[in-house]
Amino acid sequence: MDVDPLDSRLVTLFCERPKLSVLEASRRLKVARATVQARLDRLMSRGVIKSWAPMLNPSEFGYPVTAYCSLTVRQDSGHAVVVAALAKIPEILELHTVSGDSDMLARVVARSNADVQRVLDLIVATQTVVRSSSVIVLQTHIEAQALALLQATAAATPSPAG
Numbered sequence: 001m002d003v004d005p006l007d008s009r010l011v012t013l014f015c016e017r018p019k020l021s022v023l024e025a026s027r028r029l030k031v032a033r034a035t036v037q038a039r040l041d042r043l044m045s046r047g048v049i050k051s052w053a054p055m056l057n058p059s060e061f062g063y064p065v066t067a068y069c070s071l072t073v074r075q076d077s078g079h080a081v082v083v084a085a086l087a088k089i090p091e092i093l094e095l096h097t098v099s100g101d102s103d104m105l106a107r108v109v110a111r112s113n114a115d116v117q118r119v120l121d122l123i124v125a126t127q128t129v130v131r132s133s134s135v136i137v138l139q140t141h142i143e144a145q146a147l148a149l150l151q152a153t154a155a156a157t158p159s160p161a162g
Helices: 005-016 022-029 033-045 079-087 115-125 146-155
Strands: 065-073 092-097 104-110 129-136
Touching (some): 005 022, 005 146, 022 033, 065 115, 079 092, 079 104, 104 115
Antiparallel strands (some): 065 129
């Protein structure tokens, strides 16, 4: 889907001020309220905007440690079975099928470095994972940078009228 400079300005505005009303966004962007609503609806329906849900910060409610775990899964387990089993572990925030030496990559959170072991034990207890390798995040420098990518994409797209 193409995004244009107005889409970029609209998304940027809502990223900076997520509680802003559509009417106030239309005033700030100097476009009709219906234009703002139509573009938001289009961006949502096409999946550019995935959610209006709050972004949670697990470190602020007791899970300050993040680790990335490479998982090798049992080959006799179906993909859906593995995903369903791992989805039951709340400390797994993301799970991706990947190429390379492992089958999946999970982003997990834990209460401490030692607690990462408890989470790994939960993963292995599903009996769908045969091996894991983990790295603990020491510091995060860039997070959720999709806005900058959308802005760059929009800057390269001519803006239609409206």
